[in-house]
Amino acid sequence: MKVFLTGGRGMVGRAIQAHDRASEHQVLAPNSADLDLTHRETVMAILASEKPDIVIHSAGRVGGIQANMASPAAFLADNMDMGFNVVLAAREAGVPQVLNLGSSCMYPHDAPNPLHEESLGKGELEPTNEGYGLAKVAVARLCAFVSQERADLAYKTLIPCNLYGLNDKFDPKVSHLVPAIIRKVHEAKEQGADTVEIWGDGTARREFMFSEDLADGVWAAVDGFESLPGMMNIGLGYDYSINEYYTEAAKVIGWKGHFTHDLSKPTGMKQKLLDVSAQTRFGWTPKTTLQDGIAQTYLHFQDLLKRGDA
Numbered sequence: 232m233k234v235f236l237t238g239g240r241g242m243v244g245r246a247i248q249a250h251d252r253a254s255e256h257q258v259l260a261p262n263s264a265d266l267d268l269t270h271r272e273t274v275m276a277i278l279a280s281e282k283p284d285i286v287i288h289s290a291g292r293v294g295g296i297q298a299n300m301a302s303p304a305a306f307l308a309d310n311m312d313m314g315f316n317v318v319l320a321a322r323e324a325g326v327p328q329v330l331n332l333g334s335s336c337m338y339p340h341d342a343p344n345p346l347h348e349e350s351l352g353k354g355e356l357e358p359t360n361e362g363y364g365l366a367k368v369a370v371a372r373l374c375a376f377v378s379q380e381r382a383d384l385a386y387k388t389l390i391p392c393n394l395y396g397l398n399d400k401f402d403p404k405v406s407h408l409v410p411a412i413i414r415k416v417h418e419a420k421e422q423g424a425d426t427v428e429i430w431g432d433g434t435a436r437r438e439f440m441f442s443e444d445l446a447d448g449v450w451a452a453v454d455g456f457e458s459l460p461g462m463m464n465i466g467l468g469y470d471y472s473i474n475e476y477y478t479e480a481a482k483v484i485g486w487k488g489h490f491t492h493d494l495s496k497p498t499g500m501k502q503k504l505l506d507v508s509a510q511t512r513f514g515w516t517p518k519t520t521l522q523d524g525i526a527q528t529y530l531h532f533q534d535l536l537k538r539g540d541a
């Protein structure tokens with residue numbers, strides 16, 4: 232199949248291209264320098280000329296809780312622009328399939344855990360990432376509406392849990408939890424520090440899946456697209472506390488200090504665990520353990536440091 236991938240230079244996009252299944256397809260993955268997805272005319276023109284069989288939409292303005300709180304307007308506007316441009320250009324070009332990546336931030340702040348697809352749209356979003364979540368909800372709904380109106384087009388959304396892995400963002404200004412922990416614990420070890428600070432009291436819970444597992448799930452969704460639900464959670468089905476993530480990373484990195492808690496820092500949702508029963512029915516399950524995922528990510532981080540890229 233001819234696959235048009237957006238966000239190919241990002242953490243998830245690189246994992247999608249590095250996956251074995253990618254070699255069975257022709258994958259076009261222009262980066263943001265070649266194709267700015269916020270420019271609708273350019274997006275329209277490229278999809279009309281390339282006429283792919285499927286678009287995998289992985290591009291986005293993405294960042295941790297602190298980045299989302301600092302720039303809600305940009306997270307809303309950029310992700311809305313990119314998503315609307317890609318979906319409407321695909322419809323215009325008659326691209327038969329779109330696989331759109333949403334996020335667990337689409338769920339209402341007080342939705343019961345585990346978060347079931349039926350809870351979508353039934354309440355206020357989490358304030359710390361409302362801009363991003365609103366854009367994700369809107370683009371997912373646009374996919375559903377296009378599929379409703381056009382019997383020849385099937386535009387579907389995968390809703391991933393939190394993700395981490397190689398090529399993640401290690402800059403503390405935009406990092407999600409796991410890359411932030413890896414940098415902080417590594418630096419404590421290198422500097423001989425005996426404390427590392429945790430944001431909040433550490434009792435919040437998160438479900439972080441290794442990005443290579445998500446890439447595997449994306450290819451499974453592409454290959455089984457016909458039977459894929461219009462919106463489907465993709466995750467582990469289990470979570471850990473923030474404190475447990477720090478403890479596991481300290482073990483993998485080999486740092487023996489202790490943790491302090493900065494209660495002034497934002498903590499976001501208390502829990503964000505996805506219901507994975509639809510994913511199980513679809514026939515896919517992730518395989519990387521937290522210990523193994525952190526170990527692979529830490530090795531990659533050390534390589535980045537050696538190259539002066541982190």
Ligand SMILES: NC(=O)C1=CN([C@@H]2O[C@H](COP(=O)(O)OP(=O)(O)OC[C@H]3O[C@@H](n4cnc5c(N)ncnc54)[C@H](OP(=O)(O)O)[C@@H]3O)[C@@H](O)[C@H]2O)C=CC1
Binds near residue numbers: 244263
């Ligand atoms: N990371 C996570 O925890 C989660 C991520 N997701 C979703 O998964 C997808 C991938 O996330 P992830 O790989 O972590 O994000 P990254 O930030 O690593 O990658 C985002 C990609 O989007 C591209 N991009 C950003 N702006 C533009 C633009 N204007 N035009 C073209 N391309 C642009 C970037 O291109 P370039 O590199 O060239 O700048 C980059 O390749 C996103 O849709 C995200 O919302 C969902 C749940 C959790």
Ligand SMILES: C[C@H]1O[C@H](OP(=O)(O)OP(=O)(O)OC[C@H]2O[C@@H](n3cnc4c(=O)[nH]c(N)nc43)[C@H](O)[C@@H]2O)[C@@H](O)[C@@H](O)C1=O
Binds near residue numbers: 294336406411473499
């Ligand atoms: C997936 C979805 O989820 C994202 O929201 P989030 O899960 O709240 O983001 P996060 O990974 O940055 O935080 C997770 C938790 O971890 C705690 N925490 C402790 N210590 C650090 C720390 O040092 N850094 C960070 N970032 N968090 C810390 C922090 O207090 C919070 O409780 C969206 O931004 C959005 O990107 C999105 O798509």
